[in-house]
Amino acid sequence: MKYWRKYHPEINVDDPRYHQVSLIYSILLIMLAYFSVIGVLNVTLFDAAHIAVYDFSGFVLIAGIYFYVSRGSNFTVAGWLVTGTLIFVLLAFIHLAEGRNYSLIWVTILPPIAFFLHGPRAGAWVTGIVFAYCGWFFYEQLNRGIPGDLSLGAWLNFIEVATAQLFLFRYYERSRREAYEQLQTTSVTDPLTGLYNRLHLDVNLNTLLSSSRHKGLNLSVLLIDVDHFKKVNDEYGHLMGDRVLCAIATLLKEAVRECDFVGRWGGEEFLVVCPETDSKEAMTLANRIVESIQSQPLVEDIYATVSIGVAEASNNTNLTAEGVLHLADKSLYMAKSRGRNRAISMLSADSFDNALSNI
Template sequence: MMQHIEQERLRFEQQRRLIYRIAGVLGVLAILYAQCINFIDPSSSYAYRAIYALNHIAFAGVCIAVVWMLRRQHIPIDRIERLMLVIFIVQSLGFNGIVPAIFLPSPSAMLIDAIGDDIWFLLIICVLAVHLYDVRRGALIAASVFLVSFGIVMIQLARWRLIGVDAANSQQVISIYLMAGALLGFLIVLSAYRAQAERLRTGYELMIHMAYTDTLTGLPNRRRLYEELCRLIGMADRYGQEFCVCLFDIDHFKQLNDQHGHLVGDQVLCAIAQTALPHLRAVDHFGRWGGEEFAILLPQTSLSDAQMALDRVRMALQAINLADVPTITASFGVAEYLPGDTSESILHRADQSMYLAKTTGRNRIVVDGDVEAGLRYAHR
């Protein structure tokens, strides 16, 4: 399972790197477009346009550098994300806050600039902060950036009012920032709620996994197998689907533990789990029943077909090669579902078959019909 999780993590990281590289290229194109608009805009002063031209050049260089870093697999993507967040915050406070407040001539120009892109870029940065950090730290960063940006705007609006500049649009600018702040607050609360829901869901899935998985082998445990057996009995009663139950036990496992230690015994159990699984179908249910005993549920399988399938498993177990460990064998008992069977009755017959396999020589498969013959032989 851990290997599967690691593979999923690596796949997700590659997807993130690809998306960010595409976003970086698109960002360079957007900067070039913004520079063209800045160049042909006659309403702005030369100083204003020069400052933005230098900013566009620097920002485009940053985007190109980030695209290059994303191709370097040894640079953690989390570090790149947080570096970009810092750059975006500086960009927003400097060139969407301080520079416009200094160079724009009136509140009406500030209103147009805010509606155009300033407020949206600010919100994107704040949401990104909540995404990259835990909710508490992200909310603190987002709120700080927003309040500083809003403070810059309020200072400039207050300065305009003091020097007598027409402040007819000041109220609208303030309203826009207040609505953006309310939206940001809602997004932070939503993120906190989502984070809590994710923690609960992850905790629930972890408890389910622990409850139904054998910690040593990673196979389904007895509880899980028992539930699947009850489900198969229900399907058989309703639709007449045949199935078989197999219990198998490792031969001389106690002796192996005594001679080689429990660590080697655990290695044997794990090797059996890894070896048997590829020889079973995807619909079969294979798990650890307890101790050195395993169980296999074979849906839609007759007794003869089950015997052939399990013989392949038996032969595969004999081929396991562990250092200083003798040949591994197992005794198999198989029972076929009969109308009226309960989980206890079919397990009892499979257990009897397995016991007969152990008492008549081990390393063999005994099916349900052989039990009576074996018992008669034993009483002679």
Template sequence: MTARVLVVDDILANVKLLEARLSAEYFDVRTATSGQEALDILDRSPCDIVLLDAMMPGLDGFETCRRIKNSPLLMHIPVIMVTALDQTSDRVRGLEAGADDFLTKPVSDLALITRVKSFVRLKMLTDELHLRARQGSVGVEDRFSLADLTRNEPGRVLVVDDRASSSERIAQGLASENRVDVEALPQEALFRAAEGNYDLVIVSISLADYDALRLCSQLRSLERTRMLPILLVAEPEDNARLLRGLDLGVNDYLVRPIDRQELLARARTQVRRKRYTDKLRDSVAHTMEMAVMDSLTGLHNRRYLESHLSTLVEQSIARGRELSVLVVDIDHFKSVNDTHGHDAGDDVLREFARRVRKNVRGIDLACRFGGEEFVIAMPETDGELARMVAERLRQRIAGEPFRIAGGAKQLNVTISIGLASLDGAGETPEAMLKRADLALYQAKREGRNRVVAAAA
């Protein structure tokens, strides 16, 4: 695994030591000796992870971390604070500043590399989501801070611990900011995590009759829980198992005795990261939807039609089923735009699409082909039935005026429809559309507001 790591420390010897350790693992290491220098580097070319000293002159590590996490362009970069401070209050302060983890010097090579690799994997996933969202030109860089992700809605946390006294303390410690469920049975916890809309799972590493790391592995292997953050609660002597857990994909950990403020801070960090990732996923889903949908009418677009109609033709031929296609054109649509304006034209298109959806079946495919032209593909529909559907749609359009300008005006609208049905085993989507289009032009020549079927 390779990634770009920024090491920030005002003591040059510490910088060189971390640089040597990380370079030995083939990381691309950049260095800075002050908080402001680190911010300048990140502004020029963001890194994959930041290792940040807490105590520095001028802009200290806590404020540097806070500025990184408050920047919409940098907030998804993991920050690990590496410092000689070892008090719980210092860890909490770092976590509240937005740090993703807090390691105390001297840090073992194994712990350092394991944590860096874990966060780099997470960063790579986030980068992939960013890339996919941006490809559709959907805005994902909304002006929000990490605090916005947890400000109005408490986190949902599942605690997996078979010791009642332990789970009760954890639940009480989280209660001020989260809704907490407790599950003592690990097998049941797996199902609850998959079914519940949780932001975080906290697992005790000391389960009596079950391997906690196996549960973590199972959570990572299920599709519905693969991205759910996991926080391990361990005993001081569980260092080796903790490192194994991190290697399996555990996001964070706490060592007993648990400090309530540190528990809250670490849980808050994981909930925010989960919600940030969910926000990106929603943007990606919206991007994918926009790629195949017409934003004005809500119907599928030409791109989707071209790929899906080919599948419908192939399946119909293979199964010996009927298939018909309607090409629909709104009559004299240009005069609507010229006389009443493009806003009125948009009103007509939206209302037309609404009436189309009400008059076709769920299995039918309705698409905006371009401008005022639409295509409706009807599986398992022969020419006679398709003509009946087309005639019914024509009547629904012509039978009731269209309201425009917020309902202040009404327009009489009609449509012309060309129809073509599947014609033998050698049929192609292009040929079907061509025949339907020729039938549409015949309908226009014959006076519009009518349905014409292509000759067999």
């Protein structure tokens, strides 16, 4: 486990911020080590106390940023602080060396960090401005006749490499982000219906249930099962059965609100998670779904019906995600036992048992 997780336990490996935060802490630790070691060397070995003051000042600045990052979670501000400090260090080093001893080569570490922390657009601006300044500084040194390894050829090489880096890292970072977004979409999506998959539904149900309980609000779920779906597969084939599932998925997406989560629970079952919704409102939605599906052919001349179990996690109960799903499953069983093509809501397991005894 990353050591910085003790400061930010809420950031897991699947969090989009995980690698960004890891890079921020890595840069800070490297800079802390750099300033402390070089500062000591400048005092003890090189007799350059004036440069050591700069090194120790940098150490204090980086330590302050480290403290800020470890005590907060505004990683956008932290990222800019790290980038700004890195630019200051690089440019200060280049000025102190007057461009000699290949000091300009250090500025090439900026692009991957800037693009990773700030994205293709901001990264391109930051890198472009710094590279343009370095090119101007290099050219001014040539005009002043600074001796050493500075030459017009070296200046042209720097311009070429800087331009290539700017475009290459911008392209790489944009491609990386697009690939990551595609991977995220694939990881939470059912490949057949395009709805959320069960894993994503599980995660969101737990999150929404916790949020609803914290706000003192209700949450309801609808567990939906396609009636006699095996007959559809047997009579029309599995490919046609898949088209029926996709048609039902489309109707579900059209029926729910923007704040609701709808996904494929498995096989011919679907789940709708309705935050800030009580059982009465959920039943209204469930009955609308039942009516919508039974009233029209789904694929060509194929009709189907669904049974729906509704369950509510009210703000005065301690139902877990597993508990509310269990209650929805019991309600679905009741809908099946009463003839299918209907929605049933059970407020508790006791109400289910009482209703079952009256059948």
